[in-house]
Amino acid sequence: MPIQSSFYRPAAAVPAELSRSVFITNILSSLFAGITALLLFIIIAFFRWADILYSVVAVALIFAALPVLNKRLFHIGRYLFCLIPVYVALGISLYWKYKAPMQSAITYFDVRYVMLASTILPAVVFTIEEKWKIVGCMGSILLCLALFDPIHNLVGLGYYQQGYSGRSYYYINAITVISFLELALGIIVLKIITGRAETEVNKTLIELNASNRQLVVKNEELIKLNEFMVRQSEELIQQKKEIQESRELIAEANLLISVQQEKLVVANKELEKQVQEKTIDLTTANEELIKHNNELRQFSYTVSHNLRAPVARLLGLTDLFGKAELNKEREAMAVLIQRSGQELDEILKDLHQIIDLRNDLYRVHEKFAFADEWQKITFALGDQIRPAYRISIDFAQGPVIYSIRAMIHSILYNLVSNAIKYRNPEKELTIDIRTETLADQCTVITVKDNGLGINLETQRDNIFKLYRRFHSHVEGKGLGLYLVKSQVDTLGGAIAVASEVNRGTTFTIKLLHPPNISKQVFFESDAAQIYFDAEINNTVILWKKIISVEEYRKAFDAVLHSLKTYHSPGCITDMRQQGLVPPEEQQWLFTTIIPEAVRYGLKRIAAVGLADPIRQNYLEGIQTKSQLLGVELRVFDGLEDAVSWMEKFVKHST
Secondary structure (H helix, E strand, O other): OOOOOOOOOOOOOOOHHHHHHHHHHHHHHHHHHHHHHHHHHHHHHHHOOOOOHHHHHHHHHHHHHHHHHOOOOHHHHHHHHHHHHHHHHHHHHHHHHHHOHHHOHHHHHHHHHHHHHHHHHHHHHOOHHHHHHHHHHHHHHHHHHHOHHHHHHHOOOOOHHHOOOOOHHHHHHHHHHHHHHHHHHHHHHHHHHHHHHHHHHHHHHHHHHHHHHHHHHHOHHHHHHHHHHHHHHHHHHHHHHHHHHOHHHHHHHHHHHHHHHHHHHHHHHHHHHHHHHHHHHHHHHHHHHHHHHHHHHHHHHHHHHHHHHHHHHHHHHHHHHOOHHHOOOHHHHHHHHHHHHHHHHHHHHHHHHHHHHHHOOOOOOEEEEHHHHHHHHHHHHHHHOOOOOEEEEEEEEOOEEEEOHHHHHHHHHHHHHHHHHOOOOOOOOEEEEEEEEOOOOOEEEEEEEOOOOOOHHHHHHHOOOOOOOOOOOOOOOOOHHHHHHHHHHHOOOEEEEEEEOOOEEEEEEEEOOOOOOOOEEEEEOOOEEEEEEOOOOEEEEEEOOOOOHHHHHHHHHHHHHHHHHHOOOEEEEEOOOOOOOOHHHHHHHHHHHHHHHHHOOOOEEEEEOOOOHHHHHHHHHHHHHHHHHOOEEEEEOOHHHHHHHHHHHHHHHO
């Protein structure tokens, strides 16, 4: 694409649709001025200087002046550009024959070459909409060619007047006119095809812009994609301008437009795919909301029903308790009031446990062994486990799990407790507990007993509902299996039941391996990020910037909560971006946070960046307090080294 200098650029008065043709005229005028000057030197070299050469100099000067003329009189300038070579060449021919009659055979052919070459100029400098100007200029050239000899004969300078009488004399004129027609028709056809192609390009670009606007309206979530499309459209507009610079670029532009249309089709398909995915997500969320709403209604109805009886009894008993004539019965009523209060307290405890589960207080997945958790469960069951019971455990195929410890404990406790509670009095109780880790990192927990069983044909839909019981002869509340199912759902797992009356029940729980166990973020602020790494059983603190007192205390409160909840023995803190900690906050850490953390089970600290000289006092204070409380402290330059150090303790413990 030519560089449009300020000299050749059309003036503001030139209409936009003519800007390109005027610009081309300016460029070619300067080139033709140079070519004319070159021709002048060639003529002088061959024939020496002659007066007629002043006309050649004039032509060169006119060509050189056309860019200035086109600033305002761009119509006249383009006419001159097309016709000056023709009329000047005709004049030179007449003058040359007049001056040198016997040597005029040279200009006889030369002038015709110049006229024929000038045939292409109107199609170059005029647009397809200026067709009458093209026709006018080409018609003028045709007249000069056709009347070439008659004009010479008219002024007495024809070849017949020089003694030529051959048939080929006018044959040359016929050949010249036919050559002109071939050249002119070819140029006109090419001009028409080029104009139509440019129109198609403009139409295609308009359609592309309309498609881009429709894509913007479709979905706000594709704003970035639509901006990209706008940029692509702008590139297409720029490419269109380049196409207008040269006929050879039209094919390339069409190819580029086709590629862009394919991109739009692909983008539209991607948009439809994203809309479908969003629709599926919304449908899933709606189903989950309906499920929780139904559970909430069932829970509300059941709780209100269960609360109504003890509350009504309490109201009635307290009313009777205040009557003087019933003094003798007050002791018995007091017992009944106490019993109703205890019943109400049990219901409220159940309600609290369910609400805690729904609030999802425990979000961090820990790595722990089933054997350790089983010891806690047997301790919690206490005397409920009798020596006569045969309880078989096999954790060899799945010894550890990444999950929420409290929920796994509750699931196993409730299933084993139910197996003991609903045992068959006619059989010796057997309980079989097994775990297995499958190839897809899925953990399967199986609890099987030989107890009373459940009639699945009539009770399958009620097994996991709140306050549903299947054996009235045994004391219970109907809460355990509801909690088990809710906790399995919270963990993203599935539970299946197989049972026969008087034959026993088998519960099979399938839990998927949770993602991102090495970075479970539970606290995030502008100052710090705190996460739990289940692979090394550590709480990790990443300080992001120079901190304020409020940010410092808030972050360490979250750390204490983590240590209290998960009892992680190690803590890694990256202080490289922390900045200086005020002395009073350092003392708060030494006297409050570290002792509390040790009380919750902290045994070792890995500090990254603590060796920086600006933290000398901070380092000495932490070292002194750690040694006093028996906490092992190590200082590292990078977070990876600190993690590697903590991994050694995990490997040693396993």
